[in-house]
Amino acid sequence: MGELKWYVVRSVSGQEKKAKQYLETEIGRHGLSELVPQVLIPAEKVYEMRNGKKRVRERNFFPGYILIHADLSHGEVDHIITSTPGVIGFLSDKEGKTANTKPVPLRMAEVNRILGIVDEAEEETASLDTPFVVGELVKVVDGAFSGFSGNVSEIFDERKKLNVIVKIFGRSTPMELSYTQVEKES
CATH class of the missing domain: 3.30.70.940 (NusG, N-terminal domain)
Structure with missing residues (x-):
């Protein structure tokens, strides 16, 4: 053999x-x-x-x-x-x-x-499969702020997380979310 x-x-x-x-x-x-x-x-x-x-x-x-x-x-x-x-x-x-x-x-x-x-x-x-870009508009689809939209301010590719600035009651609030908690706004 x-x-x-x-x-x-x-x-x-x-x-x-x-x-x-x-x-x-x-x-x-x-x-x-x-x-x-x-x-x-x-x-x-x-x-x-x-x-x-x-x-x-x-x-x-x-x-x-x-x-x-x-x-x-x-x-x-x-x-x-x-x-x-x-x-x-x-x-x-x-x-x-x-x-x-x-x-x-x-x-x-x-x-x-x-x-x-x-x-x-x-x-x-x-x-x-779809990485994000700084300044891009995204919608939160999972978590306590589901339904809110915001702009990507930072990307942590190695951790698969984003910092997103969301307007809550007229104030800009930074949130750290995972890639799977947001989707691109079309």
Whole structure:
């Protein structure tokens, strides 16, 4: 048995999840789960504010690409992977040339960097997709002052918080709010 290495597989953009499901089904059907133990789509969870509601969605780091941990020394593994619906082929060293293009494994430094980003994204609850700008008009959508509007005076990106100046009874009052407590006024 050969060595397990990480490879990049190109898939139809926007259909990475479907291609991953097909790959996992084919690998299981052919009894190759020891030769292909992991299929991964590097993604992070991000918050979006839509119509005053907080939604979480997944955003792919590399649209159109799937990572596969596999041992390609076994003859049929790469053929099964490339003949799966939604899979275009392996990322190789001779892109575009058809004659004997051999899949090139990722370097461990690259794999660790990608997996580290994925792990951080899982540990972090979720980041907000739309950062704010100083002076921007925002509406408070959560907390005691829900419904009030104000201007962003400071941004603390590392803590995901904002200082917002809200007029309460005619007086400007500074408030520290998290990104998820406000939304942009349209």
